[in-house]
Amino acid sequence: MATRNTLHVEVVTAERELYNGEANLVSAPGAEGQLGILPRHAPLLAFLSPGILRIELDGAEDSMFVSGGFLEVSHNSVTVLADTAEHADEIDQARAEEARRRAQERLSETRNDVERAELQGALERAVSRLKVVEISRRRGRRRIDMPTSQD
Incomplete structure (x- = not known):
């Protein structure tokens, strides 16, 4: 409460x-x-x-x-x-880095506006996931202890 x-x-x-x-x-x-x-x-x-x-x-x-x-x-x-x-x-940093790289490569090659928007969204998601990992590592704070449910 x-x-x-x-x-x-x-x-x-x-x-x-x-x-x-x-x-x-x-x-x-x-x-x-x-x-x-x-x-x-x-x-x-x-x-x-x-x-x-x-x-x-x-x-x-x-x-x-x-x-x-x-x-x-x-x-x-x-x-x-x-x-x-x-x-x-829970974030797989290597997978997120690969998704970022792939989106950047494809973004530089595309000429289609719809595909460009989709790739920019994919790039934004990958970069954000990598930032979460980096910030979590840098801050090094303890994680909040979640109460266990009692049935």
């Missing part, structure tokens, strides 16, 4: 729940720019762009890649409905 200094956060995709707990701060890649959500934030509904979603709680941090989706803030609660999402430690 959210306290005066925290807010409740849920991050879900169609396949799974990535986070369900408290936070002091949520930083998300909004379609109009980076969003910073603190406890008692005003109600908000926003589109998400591919990028880094950060959740901070008492000096610990969870960083994850989101490929897009929606973010809703209501009643001291943040719900992220992501198209796809991965924790930093």
Whole structure:
């Protein structure tokens, strides 16, 4: 339950729940720019762009890649409905680097505007995934301990 200094956060995709707990701060890649959500934030509904979603709680941090989706803030609660999402430690860096390289090569060769837009999206997703890994390594913060469910 959210306290005066925290807010409740849920991050879900169609396949799974990535986070369900408290936070002091949520930083998300909004379609109009980076969003910073603190406890008692005003109600908000926003589109998400591919990028880094950060959740901070008492000096610990969870960083994850989101490929897009929606973010809703209501009643001291943040719900992220992501198209796809991965924790930093789940990202295969070599695979993401290969996807970045492949998108860059194909982008330089294409003359079709539709294909160019698709490749730019693929490049943006690959670069964002690599940034999540790099930021997570550089910061070296401990990951937020998720409470275990008790049935």
